[in-house]
Amino acid sequence: MPDLPADDTTTAILTYGTDVTGSLETYRDRDWYQIDVAPGAWVQVTQRGTGANPVSDSFLRVYDSEMNLLTADDELNASNSNLDAALLFDGGVGGTYYIEAASYRDRTTGDYVLNAQQVAAPRGSLADVLESGNQRSDRDISVYFVPEGDRANQGYRTSRDKQDDITSDGWTDYEMVRFIAAFDAIAAVTNVTFTITDNPNADYQLVLDDNELQNNGLLGYFYQPSSSRPSVGVFNAKGQGWSDESRGGLEKGGLGYATIVHELLHGLGLDHPHESASSVAGTHVAFEDLGANGYNQGIYTTMSYNGGYATTGHVGRFRHNEAGPMTLDIIALQDLYGANTTTARGDDSYVLFDDMAYWEAIWDAAGHDTIRYDGTADTTIDLRAADLAYGQGGAGHISSVDGFTGGYLIAYGVQIEGAVGGAGNDTLIASDADSRLEGNDGDDQLIGGTGDDTLIGGAGQDALFGGIGNDDLSGGAGDDSLTGNAGADRIAATAGQNEMHGGGGADVLTGGVDNDLIHGGSGDDMMTGGDGNDVLFGGRGRDIIDGGDGDDQITGGWGADTLTGGLGADSFVFHIASDSAAGRGQRDVITDFETGHDMIDLGLIATSAPDGLAFIGTRDFDGAGQLRLDQDGTDAVLQLDADGDGHADLEILLLNTTDLSASDLIL
Structure with a gap:
């Protein structure tokens, strides 16, 4: 084959x-x-x-x-x-x-x-996939690093009671510092505190083994919460990714650090996503089985055995792993102990950078916040938070720099309002909140959401999509495509040959200094061509269109439109008779028609006349396809009888026009 x-x-x-x-x-x-x-x-x-x-x-x-x-x-x-x-x-x-x-x-x-x-x-919610049924009764957790030669105590009754028979080989200052970093990361998202103590009967008793486990694939284990005894955690100093040296596996992104967070979360009652009571749908085994939409992996939960962005295969012992509680861990912890609403309440900036080697979930309680990238590579910044449904994006959307395995996801309930791209070809995606997207240099794609968004393309050939809501779109330099979609949008171009679409709603569209193509869409739009030879289509609704400087082509479309050519030799195009219906309040108005200079193009209008359209001056209709002029002082009404019934099917009001002739018409 x-x-x-x-x-x-x-x-x-x-x-x-x-x-x-x-x-x-x-x-x-x-x-x-x-x-x-x-x-x-x-x-x-x-x-x-x-x-x-x-x-x-x-x-x-x-x-x-x-x-x-x-x-x-x-x-x-x-x-x-x-x-x-x-x-x-x-x-x-x-x-x-x-x-x-x-x-x-x-x-x-x-x-x-x-x-x-x-x-x-799948049934259920991703919020439940880490449930074990266990929970600590207290939220103030004392922590004891079991020293060299000692073992963990089972309870508070006597030091001779043992929960685990592993003898600790002791902790370095650096290793304890990395645990404190993990404690801080957990406490930042949920209402628990960790206090280091010299009391061997502490709530958490941490053992480091250097020689008894004899299996570098067993990275550690941690007992679930119990009302009758403390939680003991045993960590393997010979395990994959463990290192007592800086810049090793205990740093953010390292497998050793991810192991610390993973085991500490067991001590708070979280289970694995492949074996909990409500495990990730479609998951059958621990390894290489990512479940529904790939949710059984480290970028969504550090409780998974498939570390980091396992889908890509780019995960190492010292790099590319998760660097704290991820989106599914955060919601599970908050269901048990509540959300920490004091974290990151200011205007915070989360920076993507080249060679970012870890994944992090953003928990941010308040403020006007931004994810940004200041480099030259292509990047994707997605401001949508996890929604916890099983569909795509339920556990979060990835923001990362192309070519590097690291980045951010946004936890459930968090709003990040801003995205700023770098000099590459970036994709920026808004959330449901009022978002601000700035593409900067490069050929960027900016996608608005359901809020009132501000989209700024910057230099380059950008594509901007406003989405639902009343959006402001600015293309910047370059040949851009700007689409407002639904809502009353404000869309503006600067330099470059731009294509602009208002979409639904009463939009304001402003062209730039070059030759632009501008579509109003449905709604009562206000359109300005700016400099250059522009093409403007009003679409449906009562539009106000001004061509600005240059030789412009203006089509009002359906509805009673007000059309201004501006400077230059402009043409006003009518495709069908209903583009400018007969009668006051129904017909289009051309405010500045200059005879001998501007043109009215009626050549596309279908009639029952076998020989096409004919201009008959001011005399009365006597056949199909005839155009006549009804002069009213300094104004004139151009009328068309398309079917020969003696009545006007189209009327165009021309202000301050007294000498219109056949040479001003394209028939």
């Missing part, structure tokens, strides 16, 4: 309920299939080895229509011998998705069979 491409040029199609067979002919071979998904629909795809030469370890990935990797999966069920794969995802806004059939780490070949099924949406 011919090899399938591993990109969106594939013509192979995966249909629901029908098995499709394929083959991985070589190592690192990957096959792509198209699948159409309806908006909001949920899909489960399975890959199984088949035939005499089956793929021995299947691996599935799914990409959206823009080639963004959505989720990946290596396991179909909890059987240790199972080497098939299954993944679960939803279609978001719908469209074509791409299923990638491969093998684990691209290291095996063989035949496979794919199957796709539409399934019911």
